[in-house]
Amino acid sequence: MSMLGIPSHWRRRKERYRLIGSKCEACGKVFFPRREICPNCRRRGRVIDVELPGRGKVYSYTVIRVPSEGFEYYAPYIIAIVELENGVRVMSQIVDCNPEDVYIGMPVEVCFRRIFSQGDKGIISYGFKFKPLDDSWIRCYEEEAKISVSEMKV
Amino acid sequence: MEFPLYKKRDVAIVGVGTSKFGERWDKSLRELAWEAAVPAVEDAGIQGRDIQLVIFGNMSGGLFAGQEHVGALIADFLGLNPTPAIRVEAACASGGVALFQGYLAVASGLYDIVAVGGIEKMTDAPPDRATLALAGAMDSEWEAYFGATFPGLYALIAQRYMHEYKLSRETLAEVAVKNHYHGSMNPLAHFQFKTTVERVISSPLVADPLRRDDCCPISDGAACMILVPAEKARRYTDTPIYIKACTVASDKLALFEREDITTLRATIEASREAYRIAKLSPADIDVIEVHDCFTIAEIIALEDLGFVRKGDAGRLYEEGETYVGGRLPVNTDGGLKAGGHAVGATGVKQVIELVKQLRGEAEKGRQVSNAEYGLAQNVGGSGATVVVTIVGR
Structure with a gap:
């Protein structure tokens, strides 16, 4: 970083x-x-x-468990090489997606996010990240909510 | 890529020295240089004052140890002033590039006795600083900026390779198991213990699918060798080892910009040129040192160097062919995984291991019998610099 x-x-x-x-x-x-x-x-x-086109597919991915300096807050996070619709590839994080849900070939689209911040007084760095094109990221929040509801019943 | 010199001298290695690799709390940068250079000078039977040029590979003395200007430092503390001393940098291929520079200096006829080395003091830096320094070898604006780490880049390679060529997780672990086995017989290795597939695949995940035991350690270490013109080599030793070829190739710095990430194009280009210059083919090579910074790197290196067809390297590990005694002995000193990876030193250390193998001086159990030719592949970053060196008796 x-x-x-x-x-x-x-x-x-x-x-x-x-x-x-x-x-x-x-x-x-x-x-x-x-x-x-x-x-x-x-x-x-x-x-x-x-x-460049804002949509593409995951060409390869990894889940970073041991982050580099400045990314501790986000770990574990997905780093992927995304192949855009015109064949150009970019490296980016995949967000709004559980680490176990990402796969090679997953359709994704670009979004604008914070990348990292340099402590309390430093610069906040922004840039593109990619998120799944389908709604799996919504479902993952719903499932999380269901678990907490059932726990409340107990 | 054509070798431009019409008239060049052949170059011989007449003395070698390697420090112990590992977490060397007791030694600083300058003392590690001494630990490798003195045995090299003694091995060659020369005096320090005979050395005409010093070239050392060092990736990041500044970030790892707070020390730049490493060339002059080494010459100073080896007592060699005012001998010219230069530090060269190509990330983890710094050592290999230093050897390339030394080779050019002798082959061109400009210098007769050159000390080539590599050195890195990595463990004085806190771990996050060391990670930051290593991240400098990737594209800082487009890879490191988004949170990529070095294990992460090789994990992207591994994930894609396993997807395309159906390499199993267990077979990948065999690379580490084999290198630890060889390292267990090398008294200079960082790790001198054996490991098992079960242990590797149950170690903590670093960057899926790569686990802790897929990664080489952060090491301190130094390596040094003495180069002279081949026609004068017998003055210094009865067992000169000749540099048959030493080539460098470059590629795009960022991994994601390369067409195929399951192959390192720079390895293919550098090795093709090396085989052409040496007038040898992969079938002639008896012992191999490759840059196994991560287990997957060794798999693709063997394919890119032409030892096995694309996608077939896994089979060599399933059949145990890469052990000493096998058809294709790879990383007989434990490689980077067990031998240790003091980044600037690695490229020189690899070739020194080949020299020991060709001289028949490796420890019992890891000596390849009657080896005539050896090949080393040293990689910078995720493959943007590759140095290939072929040596022969």
């Missing part, structure tokens, strides 16, 4: 807030994160900003 100053967050706001990537107009390839130079065409290429 980066305990870096405000400019380091500010200059990445397009990508992290709006999922902006790059497209090379010469070869048509789309990249995330943004690149100044297309690795296929290099100086012959012409790279422009492009907004």
Whole structure:
């Protein structure tokens, strides 16, 4: 995690807030994160900003049990490589989903969340995360509620 | 990728030294350097003043031990001033890249006696600082920022690999069991005890599906070797080991940007070039050191290096072929898993193990009989730098 100053967050706001990537107009390839130079065409290429589709599928995932500094509050959390509808892949957390429910191929969509905060006085860092496209995340809350109701009856 | 030198000298290793790897509370960075360099110099039968150039791999002296400027520090405390001394960095491949630089220095004809080493003092840092330092090897803006950890990146590889190639959890654990078995016979190894599949798969989860016992330890350690031109090697030793090839390849820093994460393209590229330069094929290699920072890394390394077809590496472990005495002995010193992973030192330590194997100097029980060629693969980060070195008698 980066305990870096405000400019380091500010200059990445397009990508992290709006999922902006790059497209090379010469070869048509789309990249995330943004690149100044297309690795296929290099100086012959012409790279422009492009907004990426907000939906995709889980390409691979893991559940982080031993978090890095700054993410203790969120553990265990799901980290996934998401393949977007145009084939571009991004790394992100999967939220609103139980760790045991995530699977390769799970349809997900992008959402805007807090990523971490630098203590009481530091910067709060925001960015994209992904959540399941179906309603399993709602059901998991409902089930939790049911358990607590039945416990109350006892 | 074509090797650009038309006229190059062959390079020989004439002296080696490795410190004990482990939690070395008693030693600091400078003392670890001494522990590895003095045996290397004595092994080569030279004097410190004969050394013309010092190149050490070190990933993050600053974050791990509060010490940068490691090249000069080493030269100073080895008593070698004013010999030029340089520290090189390529994350966990820092040692391998140091060897590559030393190889270039001798092969090019610029230097005749070069000390190449690797060093890392990791346990002086609190664990979360060490994790932070290691996270510097991944893409800090697009991987670490979102909460990825190093075990997490390799867990993503493992999850996808197990999905595509149906590798079982038990077979993956066999990698750790084998490396602990070899490590139990290595007096310099970080862990010198055996383990079992049951123990590995019941250790705590770190990043699913990887558990604690799939991960290499955080170690202190150093390794050093003396390189000279091949034509002068016999002046120093009766058992010179020749560097047949030493190649480096790079790949995208971020794992998620790579087309296929069940393979390290840099391993494929570097090894292909190494085999071409050495005029050897995987079938010629008798002993192998690969970068098993996590169990899954050893599985995919054997496939990428061409020892087994894609998806078939698991079978080697089910059949026990990667033990000393098997068809394909891998990580005979315990690898990173049991031998220890002092990140900057690992790439050099691996090649030193090959030198010991080729000289026939490994401890009883882990000596590969009559080994002629050895190959080492040293990985930086999740595969953005890979160094492949082939050595022969």
